[in-house]
Amino acid sequence: MNKFIITIFLLVTTLSFGQRNQDWEKINTLKVAFITEKLSLNTKEAQEFWPVYNEYQEKRNALRKKGHQEIKSKIKDADALTEKEAQKLLALHMQIEEEEEALDNSFLKNVSTVISAKKTLLLLRSEEEFKRQLMKQYRQNKGGK
Missing domain, CATH: 1.10.287 (Helix Hairpins)
Incomplete structure (x- = not known):
């Protein structure tokens, strides 16, 4: 360590x-x-674990990038947004948050079949x-x- x-x-x-x-x-x-x-x-666990983990990380990074590009960059200018634009942006933010949560849950279910729950x-x-x-x-x- x-x-x-x-x-x-x-x-x-x-x-x-x-x-x-x-x-x-x-x-x-x-x-x-x-x-x-x-x-x-161990070798067997690593061979099964890393592809699952790497795929999850790629999807997670894509969601973060999407969130940054579509939301965070626009939040900086939140004062200039109309209420309708703000509502649309907020809905998109919540959608991305839900996608991240679903991805996390799916990953935990999948990975716990490859390695133990512990x-x-x-x-x-x-x-x-x-x-x-x-x-x-x-x-x-x-x-x-």
Whole structure:
């Protein structure tokens, strides 16, 4: 675990705007290693788990991108929207939120058939731990500059 924290720290200290895609690839690589270690996935489990997880992540990212493009960019100018435009935007936001929730529920059902329910819960915890560690290192790095 400590080697992951050190690696995350080193990665966050070297993040630069010009290399965002490479940086996200590095973060995802660390996340894969972190989750694999936390879940103690054996070879068979890993072969079945990662395709399901990666497909979920792709769909989740697509929904986030859709939300950002169609909603968040327009919310900045909310004062300029008519009431009708605002209602339409709010309805779209709620629709995307419902799609995300349905996607999350579907993923949890699917993944718990590939790995145990206990490992599925460990996955949820591990994702949160990874995010916390990443943010902690980012804040420490940002404060040190």
